[in-house]
Structures are given as C-alpha cells and as structure tokens.
Amino acid sequence: MDLVGKVAYITGGSKGIGYGVAKKLLQAGMKVAISGRTLETVQQAAEKLGKTDKVLAIASDVSKHGDEKKAVAQILAKWGTLDVVLANAGVGHFAPIDEMSDAQWHAMINTNLNGVFHTLKASVEALKKSKGYYISLASLAGTNFFANGAGYNATKFGVVGFTQAAMLDLRQYDIKVSTIMPGSVATHFNDHEPSPEDAWKIQPEDIGDLVLNLLHMNPRTLPSKIEVRPTRPDKK
Template sequence: MDLKNKVAYITGGSKGIGFGVAEKLLKAGMRVAISGRTLKTTEQAAQYLGDSQNVLALESDVTKLSDEKAAIEKILDTWGQLDVVLANAGVGHFAPIDQMSDEQWHQMINTNLNGVFHTLKASVEALKKSKGYYMTLASLAGTNFFASGAGYNATKFGVVGFTQAAMLDLRKYDIKVSTIMPGSVATHFNGNEPDEKDAWKIQPEDIGELVLDLLKMHPRTLPSKIEVRPSRPDKK
C-alpha cells in the first residue's frame, strides 16, 4: 500500500497504543482520525501530534453503533475516503469471578467486544470501496487465560475469534483483516502510569511500527493473527 495521503481511523487514539500508532502513521504520510469518549481528550491528543491538516479529532463511544457511524461519516466528509481502521479502544477489570461486578463485566463486553463489531459495521462499506485494511487490537489474553482475568479473557478471546471470522468474510472484497495480540505494553492501561519501570515492555511506537509493516506487506500475503511480546521478561 502506498501510504501517502491514505486515511486511517483509530479508536481509543488519544493515548497509549492508539496514540503511538497515530504518530507512526502520520510520519509515514497518512491522514489520521482518532476517537475517544470525549472530544476534549482527542483534541488535546491531536495538538500533541502536531499536524493539524492531517489529524482529525473525533468523539465516539464505541459501545454505540450510532457514534461509530457518525465518526465514519465525518471522516468521509473530511477526506473522502477511508483506507485503514484500527479498532483499539478497550478497558480492563481484573478480579476473581466471584468478586467481579455485573457493571465491570458488561463494560468490558460492551467496549472490548461489541466495540470492535460496531467499528467494523460502521466502516465496512468504505473499506470495500478502498480495498482497505481492518485491524483489531486484541491481546495475548485472547489465547492465554489467567486467574482474575475471566472477563478480560472472555472479551479478548472473542475479539480474536471475531476478527479471524471477519477476515474470511471480507477477503473476497480485497479487504485485509488482522488482529494484533500484544503482551505487556507500556501504556496507561488499568491505571498504570508509564515510567522507567516499563522500559522492558513493548512501547506504543513499537506497535505503530508493526502496523506500518502490515500495511507495507505485499498484498498477496496476509499475516492475519500476530502475537507480539517483550523480547525479555522484566528483570526483577
């Protein structure tokens, strides 16, 4: 894919992995729309990205299909096309299943799982026109279960299954579909404040490089499920 002036949409793009990917795509010459649940946070992120002509800040709650449809419409009204979508928005609550609240369970299901469906449902016709690329941000928790992770595991296992089935549905339209499954990443996820203690982890910009690698791959080849983890564990 020639990336110059191609248009990407990243959900949850105001910080963490989404922000790191946005930075890399902009440097590669792309136009990037980022969304979050509040316009204030995405506008602040857009200012940090520093390329006002090629960054579009959007407010969208991925748990609502109507919000995602409105976001896609705004992107098309602004730039006339959509070539790459990264469904990145996600939340995590970790507790033994007997202590997990109904609210925590449904927030994860609605954001992590329903959200990726809403993002694809809203963007799929535009991606058919551009023969574009749809990516989801899953996790190694989508294949490895762990104690206190029942809700998070359920959503990420679901994201992996959803994405792989969607890949089979959409490749006849020349839409490429992949899921990225990171291990430990230095982000604000689950209340973490990234600092030197996270230096051993994958950095958000590393995921950005991976996304670029996928976009630049020869169109005859599709890495449909990519596991990525720190090269070495934390030296405690």
C-alpha cells in the same frame, strides 16, 4: 499500500497504543482520525500530534453503534475515503469471578467486544470501496487465560475469534483483516502510569511500526493473527 495521503481511523487514539500508532502513521504521510469518549481529551491529543491539517479528533463511544457510524461519516465528509481502521479502544477490570460486578463485566463486553463489531460494521462499506485494511487490537489474553481475568479473557478471546472470522468474510472484497495480540505494553491501561521501569515492555510506537509493516506487506500475503511480546521479561 502507498501510504502517502491514505486515511486511517484509530479508536482509543488519544493515548497509549492508539496514540503511538497514530504518530507513526502520520510520520508515514497518512491522514489520521483518532477517537475517544471525551472530545476535549481527543482534541488535546490531536494538538500534541501536530500536523493539524492531517489529524481529525472525534468524540465516539465504541460501545454505541450510532457513534461509530457518525465517526466514519465525519471522516468521509472530510477526506472522502477510509483506507485503514484500527479498532483499539479497550478497558480492563480484573478480579476473581465471584467478586466481579455486573457493571465491570458489561463494561468490558460493551467496549472490548461489541466495540470491534461496531467499528467494523460502521466502516466496512468504505473499506470495500478503498480495498482497505481493518485491524483489531486484541491481546495475548486472547489465547492465554489467567486468574482474575475471566471477563477480560472472554472479551479478548472473542476479539480474536471475531476478527479471524471477519477476515474470511471480507477477503472476497480485497479487504485485509488482521488482529494484533500484544503482551506487556507500556501504556496507561488500567490506570497504570508509564515510567522508566517500563522500558523492558513493548512501547506504543513499536505497535505503530508493526502496523506499518502490515500495511507495507505484499497484498498477496496476509499475516492474519500476530502475537507480539517483549523480547525479555522483567527480571524481578
């Protein structure tokens, strides 16, 4: 894919992995729309990214299909096409299953799992026209279960299954579909504040490089599920 002038949409793009990917795609000459629940926060991220003519800030709650339809409509109204979609928005609540609340469970299901469906459903017709690329951001938690992670594991196992099945559905339209499954990433996820102690982790821009690698892959070849982890774990 020749990336110059192509259009990408990144959910959860105001910080962390989404922001890191947006930065890399902009450097490659793409136009990028980023979304989040709070418009002010997304606008601040867009201003930080610079290249204001190539960045669009959108308020959208991925748990609401209507919000995602409006987001895609905004992108098409501004740029006329949509070539790459990264469904990145996610939340995490970690507790033993007997202590997890209904609200925590549904927050993860609605954002992490329903969100990837809403984003794809809203953008699929545009991707058919552009023969574009849809990428979901899953996790190694989508293949490795762990204590206190029942809700999070359930959503990420679901994201992996959903995306792999969608890949089989959509390749007949020349839409490429992949899921990226990172291990430890230095982000603000779960109220973490990145610091120099996170230097051993995957950095958000590393995921950006990975997305660029996928976009540059020969169209006859599709890495449909990518596991990625730190080269060396933290030594404690």
